[in-house]
Amino acid sequence: MQQPSYPPVSIFGVPTDVGAGRRGASMGPEGLRVAGLVEALLGRGIDVVDRGDLKGPKNPWLGPAGGYRHLDEVVAWNRAVLEASTVELAQGRMPVMLGGDHCLAIGSIAAVANHCRATGKTLRVLWLDAHTDFNTSQITPSGNVHGMPVACLCGIGPEPLTGLGGHVPATRVSEFRQIGIRSVDPDEKRLVKTHGLDIYDMRYIDEVGMRAAVQQALDGLDETTHLHVSFDVDVLDPTIAPGTGTPVPGGINYREAQLVMEMIADTGRLGSLDIVEVNTALDHGNATAELAVDLVESLFGKSTLMRD
Template sequence: MKKSIAIIGVPMDLGQMRRGVDMGPSAIRYAGVVERLENLNLEIEDLGDIEIGSADRNANSENNLKNLKAVADANVLLASKVDGVFREGKFPLIFGGDHSIAIGSIAGVAKHFNNLGVIWYDAHGDLNTAETSPSGNIHGMSLAVSLGLGDQSLTSIGGYAPKIKPENIVIIGARSLDEGERKLIKEKGIKVYTMHEIDRLGMTAVMDEAIHYLKERTDGVHLSLDLDGLDPHDAPGVGTPVNGGISYRESHLAMEMLEESKLITSAEFVEVNPILDERNKTAEVAVALMGSLFGEKLL
């Protein structure tokens, strides 16, 4: 039987300050994602894009949350759309847009599982709150919000909080963490594989450990893949690049191992910014990684 995948685009650029990431879903589609996945005998339905409101002009400077209302409203819509996809028995595949969209993705997914796991494939922890964030950009708070930490208009999306437990999270590829995030990781006991562990253990061992860890304690796993998790040489079109990242080949191996594990029940690919890219290279990388995640093989 064909696996049914529903694509949801979220052209969000209000969770951060660099323009262009709202064109990420279009760039991913232009890179041939539908055709590539259909070639894997997958049934694809593209549901189009979530509507994003306008920027809040005097944006919430008093509470250090930029564009709070617009980000919250878009994530409410996304959570509802993702929830509907699950109710139809389809796999939600979400294209960003900045990483603030994970708030809605996880809110829509988590209600369908007792113990949702999350693989956060990212250079950053996105575990800031209004109190700890140096920038006030909500894309750096999305994982904290999913843990129930943050403004009530964000944490309450979907009608419940928290969405996930700290022990059900695995962060892979971290190499830029703020002080508040480091403190929270230690307080909550969140499992993190920094680039040190990837370099020292190798990606095979890291993914083996992560898969085994999540299989023991979760009944579904959401993959949240930020393209800045990869090294900027391989994925230049991102808003917050950090040198020394995961390689293209290591990322394919990670996706291939996740496919073999049958662990992933929903996924999002975020932070593709065509304005900062080189001839749509980053969107093409995203599509290639989706190919591996859904079973594409050389032979």
């Protein structure tokens, strides 16, 4: 199989846990750097630049107001992500965002969606996560915005977030494919069914196998597709990835995770990437960040394939 070529990559860290319910995801970018992410991609022959960390407000660690915790701070961080991703995409580079918590995907995906509209590309978002992140202020149990980014991107949420990229909605529900889902709040479950979100949950994966699920999630990609992968490390089983704020038992195992990444790599369509919710404060050593780096290497073409 011919190795896909990759555009030059720009990595930037977003050291905040402002959208999360536990502290520590703010240390994720440094954990991923310590685990050797830049060196791993350079070792694959990829042109990589580390832009350093974005700046934003401190986490005030307050309770919810109007159904949202830290809304102003979440907006500020996402605006910084939007601007950073937009600059890289305009230069023909692949933005790789090191989170931070998953609320930051609002900014990164809004930037990619704008880029697709400007260039005539078709957007496909592969959302690798234990959670659908389709909560709203009316149904959220916590007010934590890291449980709301998909809803916000699809136009459901507060105007400062739904309108962040200047186009409402930033994305369509039909552009998302979610893999590894296994924790959905009851009202959120009704909402995703109402809106028809395409979800490959762990029961479905157990029934049909990971290969078939990923094939279906990637079906229809072509040379006009921009594939954005939003990789929340809590998609992985907590026995192999303990360093995350909202671990859920029954996640995907190491072999399944490698298969997902290799199948994405085989498409040659990867255009942008989020790596989020690495929480080094909850980790064993830096094992979760090291595993994430291993999997990202596979996303960029490191294959275990021994057969033609």
